[in-house]
Amino acid sequence: MERTKLLIDTDIGDDIDDLFALYFALRKGVEIVGVTTVFKDTVQRAKMVKKLFNEFGEGYEKVPVYAGYGTPLNGVGGDKEKLCQYTPDIEQFSPDNEREEEAVDFIISACEKYGSELTIVAIGPFTNIAKAIQKKPNVFHNVSFVIMGGAFFRQYADWNVMCDVESAKIMFDNVPSLECLGADVTHKLDITDKEKAEILDYKNHGMNKAGRYVSEIFGIFTNYNRPMYLHDPLAVYFPTNREICTMEKARVEVLTEGIMRGITFNIDAYNKAYMNPYCAGYENKNRISVAKDVKKQEFTQTFMAVFKD
DSSP: OOOOEEEEOOOTTTHHHHHHHHHHHHHOEEEEEEEEOOSSHHHHHHHHHHHHHHHHOOGGGGGGGEEOOSSOOTTSSSOTOOOOOOOOOOOOOOOSSSSHHHHHHHHOOOOOHHHGGGHHHHHHHHOHHHHOOOOOOHTTTSEEEEEOOSSSSSOOOOHHHTTHHHHHHHHHHHHHTTEOOOOHHHTTTOOOOOOOOOOHHHHOSSOOHHHHHHHHHHHHHHHHTTTOOOOHHHHHHHHGGGGGGEEEEEEEEEEOSSTTTOOOOEGGOOOGGOOOOGTOOOOOOOEEEEEEEOOOHHHHHHHHGGGOO
């Protein structure tokens, strides 16, 4: 990976792929200028990031980690006592802020400091991102911006969008350079039982202390019998190798009401838009980049290499 400055916004502590993504970035030597956490207990999530970075060392222990907003914009779904799947208890490694708003201020200041050198990688619900836009509407106009979220060619409500639909709409409507790796593509990135066993075994022989920690946490995650996909690792890898995905331009509307709430509607894939009166007025909507496919074998091999010494 080339040295690309990333600011990662994550809901680490639910699906294992956020933890995988951060470890992947560390092993690949990505320059991480900061991490912000989002959704529900963001402080505990930030402690997980701090723990991982301290285990890894090599200067990453100095990376700023901010606990962001836990409650979605509509005020529903931010119960900190009910994390979605798992978050191990970690007492040490407090985040670098006391107030949620400081995480948003950090995102804004990073955009101002690094400009076109910076890529925002958002791999959780988009509350912090929406808050930054509300505070400074043009904040993301001069940076690259990659998300794991939405679904554009097989239309369904993706988790990261559904957790805070209103925030997702603000982001899609206000980030002109958005590059979206939708769940309909990342769901292709399942791993085999053999690969899972290799990751689980890393805690027994791995030379990298942070990797052994990830392996141990993966062991906790497997107890929940959840399916496992490499959603978020793809998002941290994509900024340094955009050829890993086939991308297509599309006009996307986030639907916020009714039975279709949470759908990231791909207007350009809907070939009867000209017959639908509700599509009128969207002709000039900004086209963003959405993933249509991924080189699964190449990416999976690249990912699995970080669990080999």
